Amino acid sequence: MRVGIGYDIHRFVEERPLMLGGVEIPHIKGLEGHSDGDALIHAICDAMLGAAGLDDIGYQFPVNDDAYAGIASSELLKKVNIMIKKKGLKVDYIDSVIILEEPKIAPFKEDMKLEISSALAIHKDNVNIKATTQEGIGSIGRGEAIAAYAVAMLIKDKT
Numbered sequence: 001m002r003v004g005i006g007y008d009i010h011r012f013v014e015e016r017p018l019m020l021g022g023v024e025i026p027h028i029k030g031l032e033g034h035s036d037g038d039a040l041i042h043a044i045c046d047a048m049l050g051a052a053g054l055d056d057i058g059y060q061f062p063v064n065d066d067a068y069a070g071i072a073s074s075e076l077l078k079k080v081n082i083m084i085k086k087k088g089l090k091v092d093y094i095d096s097v098i099i100l101e102e103p104k105i106a107p108f109k110e111d112m113k114l115e116i117s118s119a120l121a122i123h124k125d126n127v128n129i130k131a132t133t134q135e136g137i138g139s140i141g142r143g144e145a146i147a148a149y150a151v152a153m154l155i156k157d158k159t
Contacts, residue, residue, distance in 0.1 A: 002154045004050030008042035009147035021112025022074040034063040038073035040148040045080045047152035052084040077119040090157040096150040097130045101143045
């Protein structure tokens with residue numbers, strides 16, 4: 001068993017859809033980023049890469065590579081899953097927390113779990129998503145950004 005942790009933060013920007021966990025969430029702003037800015041999936045990717053002993057998401061998918069401009073982060077997650085499989089590993093469990101003031105994500109958590117579990121070819125019960133606020137403190141508390149933490153547990157792939 002191997003464990004990795006990931007973190008990501010993105011600021012809100014105008015005229016962009018808000019993507020979290022591979023799901024478009026209705027909101028007046030989206031997240032800035034070279035890809036679709038999905039902070040949750042980016043944190044999960046980094047957790048998986050770390051557990052596999054691989055370099056971080058910025059190294060794997062550099063911002064100066066136009067191939068990743070605007071890409072759906074769920075596609076990056078699939079690519080990371082292939083990378084860990086090449087190392088003889090597979091995802092056993094993902095635990096995550098999104099830190100944001102708004103919007104409320106409770107109505108979208110099940111869809112996010114389905115999107116993430118589908119990208120990783122695991123059961124949706126092996127993906128956990130929680131949310132909390134920053135209690136009005138800092139850039140997240142002022143509603144300027146969203147951050148996410150994730151932990152990935154990888155096991156040997158016996159298939």
